[in-house]
Amino acid sequence: MAKKILIIEDDLILAKALRASLEEEKFEVIEAHDGFEGLEAAEKNLPDLILCDISMPKMDGLTMLEKMRQTDWGQKLSVIMLTNFSDEEKISLALKHSVFRYLVKSDWDLSQIIEEVKKEFAS
Amino acid sequence: MSIVNNLFPKIFSLLSLGFIISLSIIVLKNSRKLVNKLFFSLTLILDLWVFGSFMMFGSIFDYQIIFWDRFIYAAVVFWPALQYHFSLAVTHFNNKRRYLLILAYTLTPIFLIISQSNQFVSGVFRYKWGAHTYAHSLHHYYLAFFALSSLLFFYNLIKKYRAETDRLERKRTLYYIFGFIVLDFIGGSAFLPAYQIPFYPIFLATPLIFSLIIAYAITYFGLMDIKLIMRRYFVYILSLFSVLAPTYICLYYVEIFYPGWLFFFSLLLFILSLVFFLNVKNYFYRFSNKYFFSSLYDFNELIYSLNNRLRASLDIGQIFQSTMGLLGQAFHSKAIAIINYSPRLKFWTIVYNQDFIFAKGRISLNYQTLSELFVSGRPLALSDLEKSNLKATRGLFLYFKNLNAELIVPIKIKEKQLSSLMIFGPKESGESYNAKDIRVLESVASEIGLSLENALLYQSVTRFNVKLKDEVDKATKQLQEQNETLKKLDQAKTEFIGIASHQLRTPLTGIRWFTELLLKNNEKNLSAKQLDFLDQVSASNQRMIRLVNDLLDVSHIETGRKFDIIKSEFRLAEVIDEVLKENIFLISTKGLKIQNNLPQDLSIFADREKIKQVWQNLISNATKYSGDKTTITITLNPDKNKGLNIFGVQDQGIGIPKDQQAQIFNKFFRASNASLKHSDGTGLGLYIAREIIRAHGGEMWFESTEGQGTDFLFSLPIASKSIPISAEKTIIPKQTVKANKTNKPKQ
Numbered sequence: 001m002a003k004k005i006l007i008i009e010d011d012l013i014l015a016k017a018l019r020a021s022l023e024e025e026k027f028e029v030i031e032a033h034d035g036f037e038g039l040e041a042a043e044k045n046l047p048d049l050i051l052c053d054i055s056m057p058k059m060d061g062l063t064m065l066e067k068m069r070q071t072d073w074g075q076k077l078s079v080i081m082l083t084n085f086s087d088e089e090k091i092s093l094a095l096k097h098s099v100f101r102y103l104v105k106s107d108w109d110l111s112q113i114i115e116e117v118k119k120e121f122a123s
Numbered sequence: 124m125s126i127v128n129n130l131f132p133k134i135f136s137l138l139s140l141g142f143i144i145s146l147s148i149i150v151l152k153n154s155r156k157l158v159n160k161l162f163f164s165l166t167l168i169l170d171l172w173v174f175g176s177f178m179m180f181g182s183i184f185d186y187q188i189i190f191w192d193r194f195i196y197a198a199v200v201f202w203p204a205l206q207y208h209f210s211l212a213v214t215h216f217n218n219k220r221r222y223l224l225i226l227a228y229t230l231t232p233i234f235l236i237i238s239q240s241n242q243f244v245s246g247v248f249r250y251k252w253g254a255h256t257y258a259h260s261l262h263h264y265y266l267a268f269f270a271l272s273s274l275l276f277f278y279n280l281i282k283k284y285r286a287e288t289d290r291l292e293r294k295r296t297l298y299y300i301f302g303f304i305v306l307d308f309i310g311g312s313a314f315l316p317a318y319q320i321p322f323y324p325i326f327l328a329t330p331l332i333f334s335l336i337i338a339y340a341i342t343y344f345g346l347m348d349i350k351l352i353m354r355r356y357f358v359y360i361l362s363l364f365s366v367l368a369p370t371y372i373c374l375y376y377v378e379i380f381y382p383g384w385l386f387f388f389s390l391l392l393f394i395l396s397l398v399f400f401l402n403v404k405n406y407f408y409r410f411s412n413k414y415f416f417s418s419l420y421d422f423n424e425l426i427y428s429l430n431n432r433l434r435a436s437l438d439i440g441q442i443f444q445s446t447m448g449l450l451g452q453a454f455h456s457k458a459i460a461i462i463n464y465s466p467r468l469k470f471w472t473i474v475y476n477q478d479f480i481f482a483k484g485r486i487s488l489n490y491q492t493l494s495e496l497f498v499s500g501r502p503l504a505l506s507d508l509e510k511s512n513l514k515a516t517r518g519l520f521l522y523f524k525n526l527n528a529e530l531i532v533p534i535k536i537k538e539k540q541l542s543s544l545m546i547f548g549p550k551e552s553g554e555s556y557n558a559k560d561i562r563v564l565e566s567v568a569s570e571i572g573l574s575l576e577n578a579l580l581y582q583s584v585t586r587f588n589v590k591l592k593d594e595v596d597k598a599t600k601q602l603q604e605q606n607e608t609l610k611k612l613d614q615a616k617t618e619f620i621g622i623a624s625h626q627l628r629t630p631l632t633g634i635r636w637f638t639e640l641l642l643k644n645n646e647k648n649l650s651a652k653q654l655d656f657l658d659q660v661s662a663s664n665q666r667m668i669r670l671v672n673d674l675l676d677v678s679h680i681e682t683g684r685k686f687d688i689i690k691s692e693f694r695l696a697e698v699i700d701e702v703l704k705e706n707i708f709l710i711s712t713k714g715l716k717i718q719n720n721l722p723q724d725l726s727i728f729a730d731r732e733k734i735k736q737v738w739q740n741l742i743s744n745a746t747k748y749s750g751d752k753t754t755i756t757i758t759l760n761p762d763k764n765k766g767l768n769i770f771g772v773q774d775q776g777i778g779i780p781k782d783q784q785a786q787i788f789n790k791f792f793r794a795s796n797a798s799l800k801h802s803d804g805t806g807l808g809l810y811i812a813r814e815i816i817r818a819h820g821g822e823m824w825f826e827s828t829e830g831q832g833t834d835f836l837f838s839l840p841i842a843s844k845s846i847p848i849s850a851e852k853t854i855i856p857k858q859t860v861k862a863n864k865t866n867k868p869k870q
Binding site: 011013014017018020021024055084085104105106107109110111 | 636637
């Protein structure tokens, strides 16, 4: 059974590239474009992994994460933060919410992200 | 007639006794000097002489008369030697005079003994006004001794009088001569009855006359440096007399008319006397100062209080006020003033005036003429000015004459520049200013001059300070405003860089990822050439991303946030290998040799990603600026003493020009030869690298010679991993620990 991955990303171009890459690797991809949508989709689908942006309209990634971690279903979901914020403040905030990895998008190739995702499922 | 015959000699002798005893006591009060000691001894002899004579004149029986006469001689035999000694003390000693003095003192005890024998005096000669013993053979010798001593005394003093140039000293000598003429010649008439020559005993009045002469000389000419004591006696005796005399007169009449009230009146008058005594005393004090002791002031005390007042003030007006007040008290001048010359305004102004009447309008004194006149700095008496009779000074003389001035004292500043004139009117007592007054005023003037100089300096310094403070305040305010503006600008710039960089990252990521997807060529429909072009897009994009990352780092540092160092232990060789791999393209193209001297198993405890960034920067710089087929050496030199590891990246490249070495760590700076060789640097790498090393507690520096190569060095503490100071900041749940340093991928 294919692993379900939820991409929460407001930039449609980046979301598209991610989806293409992940689907190529036979993952089931669900897409959301802001924090609200992301929270709903997560609850509805209970994905195996969430790739989450931070800077988003309506609700940002960190707030969403905080809310999700307060729910029963959301406590143990795996999350990789995928963002363009690189300041330590944001990183520590994210790490507080049991985030598995924190990746700065522009520093990473898609192939490398796939590797990280696979690593996550392997552990 | 009996009054003249009997009473006058007695009154004379009593008055003489009183005065001479007073003089003895006064002289004794200040007996430190030889002159005073000798003078005291002489007055003591006179005391005994007059007392003996008084007793002798009141005696009836022969034995009484002989007794008192011998008593007199026992004292008088000392006179010749003491008198001679005194003449030496007021003139001078020399060997010849000393021998004579010793001789005189040797003869004195001999005469003392023989004066008590019958061969000296015996028997009684009674005459109309009194009685005396007969002189015998030995008495003649004493008389000769007395006459010789007197002659030598006058010889010494007259010689001194003629040779003396000091006016005051001459006057003093003259008074001694007068005094002793009275004693030796008129007083000497006391010897006449011994040779049966009846002579009215006027000698009994001689000590009285002598005392008056000497007292006068003491008060007016400072004859014996006992003026202060004289004044005190004078004031006390006079005050006591003024209070007691009316009291006694009152009591006398009360006793006659109201004997019953005597006790009450005595008490009342006693209390009144007590109340008035102090006032009376002060009155006489002022009175005596004004008319008898006007030149009497204690020089040391005057200078001392003057200094105190001058020291207390840096205000010119105050300096004049306080000093002139003091001088007025000391000299009792009828009028006193200071005029001051302003070199800027070129005229004189009256800064202090008490009782002079200046003509209206400007003071018409020629500054130049006065300057020349007072070139020596000595005060000038108006009489001196009159004598000089020069045409130029004639006008000055007339001006001061009209003003009724008597003495003009110049005050100079800066050693020679005439600044002010102190003008003194005549003294209240009518005396003229003596040599001592002038000496005192001269030194007072120089003291005032110094104070004026200080005050002027202080004034100009204060004025300058005020101006300076204004300027500084203005400049400071300007700088503060500029600083605020700059701060705001800088902050805006930093914020802009932060936002811009972050916003840039998203489209760059898009390019990166889609280029990557294209490069996969999944459809297999892209030509080799197209793929090569895509590689170029990818490389450019990567460079753009690095640039943005650098900018973000800088903005991070600039906003004052230190790097958050997330430390972990890692093998350094691994990091170096990664960095070398990233640079392999250039290394292999240039055929560079990498000499890695680091131990393969060296682990360090630091922020892996940031340390990697440093190595990346240094190694990529080294490869960029190295010539083909040269060697890059990676070194390690532990400094155990300081607990530091010193790492180095040494190349044989173009080096850094000497004049630009100081700027190499400045952000956005690129050496001129570097920008010629590679145009893609931002000038941020070294700046960031050094900040990273500093955030780790280390330092970065370099050694470089242009054309020969550069050796970049940095130190890192050999830290024990048990104290990860900054690590505590990262509160990481256990299951995610390994995540914290993967925010950058391996490439």
